[in-house]
Each structure stands twice: as C-alpha cells, then as structure tokens.
Amino acid sequence: MADEKLSIQRKMCSEVKTNRTVYREPENPVRWAFNQLLRSHDKTKKIYPIDPYAEVYQFRDNLYCIYTESLDGMGDVWSFLILGPEKALLIDTSFGLGNLKGLCEMLAGDREIILANTHAHYDHAYGNFPFGKAYCSEYEVPLLTSKKDPHIWDYLFDENGRGKWCDFDRADLVKFQDYEIIGVPDGYKFDLGQGYEIELFQMGGHSPGHAGFLDKQNRIFFPGDDACIGALGVGGTPAEFDPCHKATVTELRNNLLRIIARRDDFDALFPSHGLIDLGPIVLTSIVEACDRVIADPEHPTEIREINRNGAVRKQYCQYIYQSGYLTYNLDHI
C-alpha cells in the first residue's frame, strides 16, 4: 500500500520561495527529467521580484507559461498567459500563493486580463479571488462556486500552522474575497482583439466541467488535466457537484474524439502538469486507454491501494501508450 508520507523525490534546484518537503505521489521519471532540464537550463526562465513563487517561461512570442510548485504534495502546476492584440487570457491561477495578478499585469502591459479556468480544483482555481471575475465551463460552476470559502487552504497546514507538504508563508496566500463566476457553453470564444480568438472546449473527464482551450493562431491546444503525461485521473467529484455525470471515462473519450476531429487547427499540446509543448498523438493514445477501460473496467493493467488523508481506497490504473496511466474508479466509467 502506498503511504502518502513516504514518497521520496530528488530535489529540484530552483530559486522559487516555496520549499517542497513531503511528496504524496512517487517520482515520475519522465516528468522529473523534463522538469530538471527545463528548470535548470531553459534560457527564457525568469523569476520576477513581483512574484517570487513563480517561474515564467516564454514558449512562444505571445505565450508565457507560469510554473508554480504544488503546495499539497502532488504535481507542480502550469498556468498560461496568452497575449492577444488587445486583451490577454490567463488560463488558471494555481493555489493562490504569491502575486500572480501583479505578475500577469506586468507581463500583459496595458491589456485587460480575462481569467478562465480549466477546472475548479485546488491547484488551478484557488488563486482566482483577486481577479474579480472568472470564466469556466457551465458544468463546472457548482464545483467552482463551492470553492468560494475562506477555509479552502486550511488542509495545507498542520495543527501548528506549518505547511504539511510545502514550506511557505501563509501571509503570501491571496486574500479571500467574493468574485463573479461566469459559466459558458462549449464553443465559447474569448475575443482578444483583431480577430484573435481562443475557443473553449467542454471536456468533462477529470472534473465535470473541465475545459480545454484552443489557440488557433499559435496552433496550440491547452487540455488542462485531461491529457497530462505521467498520470491522468478521472472522476472523484461528489454527485452534487456533477449533476450531469460528466466526470467519467466515457465523457473523456468522447470529448477527446471531438478535439481530435479538430486536429487541423493545432500542432502542440500544453497540459496543466508535467510536460508541455507535446505532439497531439498523445490524445489518440488516451482515447485507446479509455476504450480499454470501457470494454472491461474491472480488469485494468493494475489496481493500487492508495492512502489519502487516512482513508484507503482502490485506484484502478489503465496504462496509456507512450505516456503513463489513466486512473479511475468504477463509479465513473
């Protein structure tokens, strides 16, 4: 049985202000190698004084990829800032540690910043509060609304107020305040000016209203957590936040097929964890893994017992060709 306190990972050299101490998932060789090379050697990497918790990489002329370390022992997180002619789109806000808003305003110049979330989880939307307004898929609104709670960060700390999985200064978390959540339908287009549009794809799977974003100008698709290399998790959302039952392997498969049908519009994938700037073939491999799950959900490649916050449960793992594995449970096929 995997004990969440016993995962050992090699230290990553970086000057960000966070200090990861305890890992809840095993080191992933492919992700580790990618991160090590990127974080040690990439020539575009910058850490700005305005936000010492973020590493900023420039993967395209108008695309900043913002890397923040996980605060809860899981995978480090990518947020993305796309600069259009008149406005900028920020995809996700990580855990809400540091001054992401100030950093984005600095990078975006005088452009208005539009915030959109791939989904509502800890590591993608807890930094939404200072932005005043966030867009998401219409199916993610109940889950994102449930995160409007000043106690969302409490789980990160032990009884002495120290970070359980990462050392950081609690005073550097964003201030809780109300903000507007705008749910939009599949195909919604964010207008960045002069015809530069980013299209939202409804992609239930990892969460009920998970969204991907298509940037046709850069020929990039941002699949969020629905196409991560290493590990890809489906389901787990309580039924009250998933009334349409969208966080399933079948939904993921069907949505990926819709994206693959638009393959002429993009050449690269930028997922929210691990490797980015990937070839789109990954999407087909994930569809094949979903097909194997749907055909025989009770007999995956591997069944693991995992310990999450003291509760032991079974995790079903189906391997994904050239990638990693898809994890799921039998209630979300």
Ligand SMILES: [Zn+2]
């Ligand atoms: Zn995530």
